[in-house]
Amino acid sequence: MDPVTQSVQQMYEQYPYPSGLPNMTAGFDIRLLLSYVEQSPKDSRPYHALEAGCGRGPAVLAAATLQPEVTFSAMDINTVGLKEATLNAEQRGLNNLTFHQVDLMALTGITVPEGGFDVIHCAGVLHHTADPQLGLNNLAEILAPHGVMSIMLYGTYGRQALYRLIDCIDILSPIQAQISERIAPGRLLAEAAEDSLFKDNYWSSTYLNPDVEFVDTCLNVKETSFDVTGLWQFIENAGMKFVRWVEPDVWSVDKRIKNPELRARLKALSEFEQYKIMERLFEIPKLEFIICKNTNQQRVPTTAAAVEASGFAVNPEVSFQVTKRNLNNAQRIESVAYKVRGREAVIEADPILGSILLLLSEQNSHFSGADMLNVLIQHGASRDYAYELIDSLLQKEVIFVPHCR
Incomplete structure (x- = not known):
């Protein structure tokens, strides 16, 4: 294990991250992720998914619980986090999830299914490695030809306020000091930033975070961030291809630009140029995206002619809210709303579509x-x-x- 990886391991074993209960996150449903690309699995074997960098396992524990038909593997260098995650899986009776201590820089000790993993999830990990490009390249080698990766990396432009705070912490409490000695002065500075750097933005209330979150955010021993230009090169160097953002609305000119003249000007640019403007214009601290191998591609939208012969499913990242009123021996549906990931809830005004949404809210299997x-x-x-x-x-x-x- 190289010195950088050792220092990262020591930090996370002292402050095992992340805390919290198992929680299903966006970009973790296997069927949905695979639906984003053209190539489909060549056989009917169970799906195999890998979380590269699971920490204490809250995300993969939730994913394995809700997708018992999928075989999950999870890896990390943090022995403390792995021990807790393994115990948690045993207590939940999960027999479709195994944990492994694996260094992403070497990628030895992980059993790769025949043909590769269908899905690899890697959130908040590569930017803490000694060589992020090597880490992505290693993951690309064990991904199935039809497979996809769901990845989160830190965004340089969206973290400028945080980096200014970290500079302040390094001046007040030099990085040579023990992490435990740097937490208190770091919190004081983060609290002071509430009315300046962190006012009304993503980093508000950082000073109140538990120690494990505060250390990961403000006192991390190794961190790299990316802008869109660097991200595109990063993906290309690994022989991979950008498919989509996990939440496209964050990067959408149509969704985020109100002025019609500016919107038209931006829409005349390439998507790449639009993304470069969006990351500078808005605070986007995390780059969350889906990629596939160069031999694969983003899936072509279903045409009207293909609808009848196609199979459909309700997006598991959608939640429904049905408002009902109980009457005398009757019940009235007042409204049906849906919410996609972190977007605002939408109350559907079209009566026909509202009726269909009501049916979809009860649908948990495929339909034609x-x-x-x-x-x-x-x-x-x-x-x-x-x-x-x-x-x-x-x-x-x-x-x-x-x-x-």
Whole structure:
């Protein structure tokens, strides 16, 4: 193990990260992730997923609990976190999840399924390694040809306020001091930043974070960040291809730019140039994205002609809220709303679409496009309008088209 990796291991074993209960995060549903790309698995074996850098395991524990049909592996260098995660998995009776102590810089000690992992999840890890490019290259080698990676890296422009605070901490409490000695002065500076650097932004209340979160954020012994230009080169160097952002709305000119003239000017640029402007114009501290191998590509949207023959599923990253009123021997549906990931909830005004959303809120298995068309028509939609509604549900990410198994 190289010296940088050793220092990172020591820090996280002293302050095992992250804390908190198991929690399903965006970009962790296996069927949804694989639906973003064209190539599908060549056989019907169970999906194999890897979390590269699991820490204490809250994300992968939740994912394995909610997806018992998927075989999960999780790796980390933090022996303290791995011990806790393993015990937690045993207590939950999870037999589809195994933990391994593995150094991402060497990637020895992990059992790779035949053909590679279908999905690799790596959030908040590569930027703490001695060589992030080597880490991504190693992961690319064990990814299946049809597979995808869900990755989170720190964004340089979105972390400027935090980096100014870290500079202050390094002046007040030199980095040569023990981490335990730097927490108190660091918190004092972070509290002072509440009315300046951190006022009304992502970093507000950082000084109140538990020690493990505060150390990870403000006192980390190794950290690299990326801008869009560097990210694109990083992905290309690994023989990979950008597929999409985990949350496209964060980077969307249409969603975030209100002035129509400016919006039109930006839309005339390439997507790459749009992203470069967005990262400078808005505070985006995390770059969360999906990539695939160069031999694969982003999936082509389903056409109207293919709807009837396609299979669909409700997006597991969508939550529904149904407002009901109980009457005398009856019940009235007042409204149906849906929320995609961290976006604002949407109350659907179209009565036909509202009825379909009510049905979708109860749907937990695959369904055919032909069945959905028939239901829409039964609720009063013409065939052409039914196709429009299905396309709208796809674009809004309420439903998706999983690969056939």
